[in-house]
Amino acid sequence: MVTFDGKVMMQRYRPKIQERVDFNDSISGRRISNIYESSAEDGKLLGKGSLNDARIGLGVNGNHSNDAAIVRRFHLWGRKNGVDTATIHDAFFTNISEANRAKTALRTIYADALEGDTIRKTLREMRKEGLSRKSYNELLNKARELGLIDPPNKITRKDILAPIREGEDWYGIGP
Numbered sequence: 001m002v003t004f005d006g007k008v009m010m011q012r013y014r015p016k017i018q019e020r021v022d023f024n025d026s027i028s029g030r031r032i033s034n035i036y037e038s039s040a041e042d043g044k045l046l047g048k049g050s051l052n053d054a055r056i057g058l059g060v061n062g063n064h065s066n067d068a069a070i071v072r073r074f075h076l077w078g079r080k081n082g083v084d085t086a087t088i089h090d091a092f093f094t095n096i097s098e099a100n101r102a103k104t105a106l107r108t109i110y111a112d113a114l115e116g117d118t119i120r121k122t123l124r125e126m127r128k129e130g131l132s133r134k135s136y137n138e139l140l141n142k143a144r145e146l147g148l149i150d151p152p153n154k155i156t157r158k159d160i161l162a163p164i165r166e167g168e169d170w171y172g173i174g175p
Contacts, residue, residue: 001062002125004116005069009062010129023065027076066118070109077105111157119148 001009009023024031071087078085078094083101086093094102123143127136143149 001065002118002121003062003065003069004113004118005073006116006121007065007069008125009065027072062118062122066113066116070113073109073112074102074106077109078102081105107160111160114155114157114160117149119143 003009003023005026007023007026022031071092074087074092075085077083081101083094083098085102092102092106120140120143123131123136123139126139127133131139140149
């Protein structure tokens with residue numbers, strides 16, 4: 001998985017209950033590893049490291065990683081601009097006096113994320129890691145069919161950054 005901000009997240013699934021997710025933080029350069037363990041007292045979670053779980057988990061973990069990239073960018077914007085920020089999961093907070101600046105910053109962050117092309121970059125990374133050209137092309141075509149890549153009515157950066165029209169103003173935002 002390649003996140004909006006260019007981090008590559010790798011998942012290695014083994015036939016164990018313990019799982020590990022590794023990725024490099026593109027801003028700090030640090031390698032980050034998360035270890036997840038499941039309780040299998042009732043036996044229902046045994047075999048959780050299957051390939052099917054890996055397929056499902058990559059999309060879910062990738063989505064959460066993209067949310068986290070947006071949240072991190074908001075906090076970095078606040079630090080750079082001397083604005084106190086807070087988040088709870090993927091909701092953004094700041095002092096009401098900074099709300100308009102924060103809203104503008106978030107719209108720019110979302111516009112940047114839109115241009116991240118995460119699905120195409122993820123498929124390219126999978127190809128580099130050994131995915132066959134045939135499977136790569138099939139997945140790329142499937143993503144196009146589903147409108148996940150190059151949709152005909154794609155929202156653009158210009159759409160996201162366009163002035164908010166009268167009566168359409170808002171005060172809350174989240175991924």
